[in-house]
Amino acid sequence: MTTRRRLGPAVFASGLVALALILTGCASDPLAEQYREGSNKGYIAGDGSVTEIAEANRSNPVSFEGVTEHGKTVTSADYAGQVIVVNFWYAGCAPCRAEAPDLQKLNDEFEGAGASFLGVNVRDQAANAIAFNETYSVTYPSVMDVDGGSMQLAFSGSIPPNAVPTTLVVDGQGRVAARILGQVSSPSILETLIRDTIAEGK
Template sequence: MTRLVGLLALALVLTGCSTDPLADQYRAGSNKGFIAGDGSVTEIAAADRGAAVAWSGVDETGAAVSNTDYAGKVLVVNFWYASCAPCRVEAPALQKLNAEFSGRGAEWLGVNVRDQAANAIAFNQSYGITYPSIMDVDGGAMQLAFSGSIPPNAVPTTLVLDKSGRVAARILGALSTPSILETIVRDAIAEVPAA
């Protein structure tokens, strides 16, 4: 009995040492349907970015889309789905930045991780989204393509790819300060592409 009490006490102590916010969200059991990011921004120096990420998929209209379609451009990739509350909150800011950078060296692409095309189209109409989204619900190929050194671990997550197709930055969670993404995109546009 004493040994059982000791093991239980040790387990409680070890559990108390855990400060993983993602694990805490899971344990909370809120049934919100997603693990929220903390809004942290990770920028990767050009020399540390590694290889370009190769990816492809089909957007909500059925059109094929791949990394080659964005060669030489900065690409903002936003992982989202329609019933994700933070995704709905950040949608207007993403669309505003998309419009601001249209024709200026940066493009936007969504990656819908849960919905069917009809839901994505309805979301786009509701929020005025004009950029396409790859439908990634069936195979998760886009999530897998970016699962390397700086994966999209939460929804929403926004990645900025440089002109060479390498991940230059990640915003893990909702875009709370659009000016941060705007600055990252401007800096990426100003960079000289990797040889």
């Protein structure tokens, strides 16, 4: 049986102060700004900015393992040698719902053509993820990461805390090559990032 304890007011307040101090040090960070605004969105959305990382500057390959909404285990080894588009999302996130059709369209375009899509659901249980997929006709799998957070931890160098959605393009060596922080509002940009990353391995 799981026991949950409430933090005392003093402990909770001190935690908020510490977080505020951390965020104050990042005054130009739009995520920090959204936190301070207290918009109560339930998520912190990115601004749609695109970051590309030159091959020579990419960090080490990311190793991951997780279980999808249908109970299948997936690992980074399953995607060895191919580009992966990793999208962090959850069902209650409005930008996630807005971008879902565009991501699925790109998934269809690149299926069998050098790139695979993999979702990472950061908040829901499997039933919610499956219902979302049915609503938006999403066919690629998602790792259910709400309990352990292992996927978020594996990609922590590329994903700001609480920035949902975030989409990463991972190269054939397992290194993050590009990031879209926030909703994929221009599918053509993501398509170009994917094509450029695939071309690197040719």
